[in-house]
Amino acid sequence: MPTPVGLIALATASPPHELPQAEVAQAAREIFRDRFPQFERMAPVFDTAGIRTRQSVMPIEWFFEPRGWPERTQAYLAGAVDLFEQAARGALDEAGLTGADVDVIVTVSSTGIATPSLEARAMDRLGFRPDAARVPVFGLGCAGGATGLALAARLARAEPGCTVLFVTVELCTLAFRMDQPSKADIVATALFGDGAAACVLRAGEDGFARVQGVAEHTWPDTLDIMGWRVDPQGLGVIFARAIPPFAREHLRPAMDEMLSSKGLGVADVDRFVCHPGGMKVIEALEGSLELGQGALDHERQVLADHGNMSAPTVLYVLDRARRSGLPRRSVLTALGPGFTASTVTLSAA
Known part of the structure; x- marks a missing residue:
């Protein structure tokens, strides 16, 4: 180990x-x-x-x-x-x-x-x-x-x-x-x-959680889903394809693959800590991972109070989750340009 x-x-x-x-x-x-x-x-x-x-x-x-x-x-x-x-x-x-x-x-x-x-x-x-x-x-x-x-x-x-x-x-x-x-x-x-x-x-130290494993999955031919374009006036956002339906259809197989590499399955995860890209993304994540509607409550609260801040947002969710008490095993996950899903498996100290 x-x-x-x-x-x-x-x-x-x-x-x-x-x-x-x-x-x-x-x-x-x-x-x-x-x-x-x-x-x-x-x-x-x-x-x-x-x-x-x-x-x-x-x-x-x-x-x-x-x-x-x-x-x-x-x-x-x-x-x-x-x-x-x-x-x-x-x-x-x-x-x-x-x-x-x-x-x-x-x-x-x-x-x-x-x-x-x-x-x-x-x-x-x-x-x-x-x-x-x-x-x-x-x-x-x-x-x-x-x-x-x-x-x-x-x-x-x-x-x-x-x-x-x-x-x-x-x-x-x-x-x-x-x-x-x-x-x-x-x-x-x-x-x-x-x-x-x-x-x-x-x-080797406990802290409030331990990182037990990490994994990533990048889907082929998905460079157009999300990113920046560089224009004379600055950066411009790219959303060439709708992210919620892509996440609903493709996240679960990728998550199964990432977790199985650590000897785990979705059923072994007590709480997913997700990047709330938007309300439709949250709903797509709940559907794809079969979490039940409303399960991603901290995600909704962070989105309501701060919007989508890109990279830091999932750590705002983790902060709320730990203050309410992390369960035995959590998986922190976020989707981003590439198009890539990234995961960090955490165990409560």
Whole structure:
């Protein structure tokens, strides 16, 4: 048996600007109705998304003006480093550690470009050692919370005794676009928010949970399902195929395969901790995994309070699940561009 990796601490961080869904819907109407003739036909997505409010690094007025790469990047660097610090500090405080205790820093973010990367920009703020290993990862999208946690666990297991800090930051709202709106842009405006989460891991220790196994499944010929397009004005969202029906049809066989590699089946899992990509995605996950309608209650609550924050969102769900008491075995899972399903099997300490 591989050495279990203890999930020692978990913290989340949200930016300061609250975006009530009703206000976002009205703002979107003002921005898009003259640029996108089908807006009113799509407007109900703001009501059916299952979101009450979201958080953003920028106030809602910021989005009324055209923004290009320089302004979006400036907002990303300022907001992402602040959220990185808040989430990392929260996790380190919970673990009783400081930045100087961290041996490896895994950073996952796909909503902006930072070179030097976010952990380098936060080194002085958090007191990371000069010899700390830095592992920035780009391109995982919504799967990044699960895949990043899996990577951090693998690194912790590879070097017992080392402390691994995993931080994921996503500022999805900075991709809100008004220059050439599409159906995908309207859906993104109705769904996405900003947030960050951080975890501390160490091999051989209990923490509040242990990572028992990790697995991924990437479906062939699915590059068009989800991703970014790179335009002169910034990143633009790609939803070329509907995700909920794909998840409903294809997730279960992939989950069976990933779990069987660990000697498990769906019936052996007491709780799935899922990335809530949207209300229809949640319903598709419940149907595909035969969980029963309403089983993913924490997922619905996180979606309602924060929207889809991409990678950090599943860790917000895990945080709620652990506060209500993790069962004996959980599987944390997220879907993201690739198109990929990522899983982390957890046992309660």
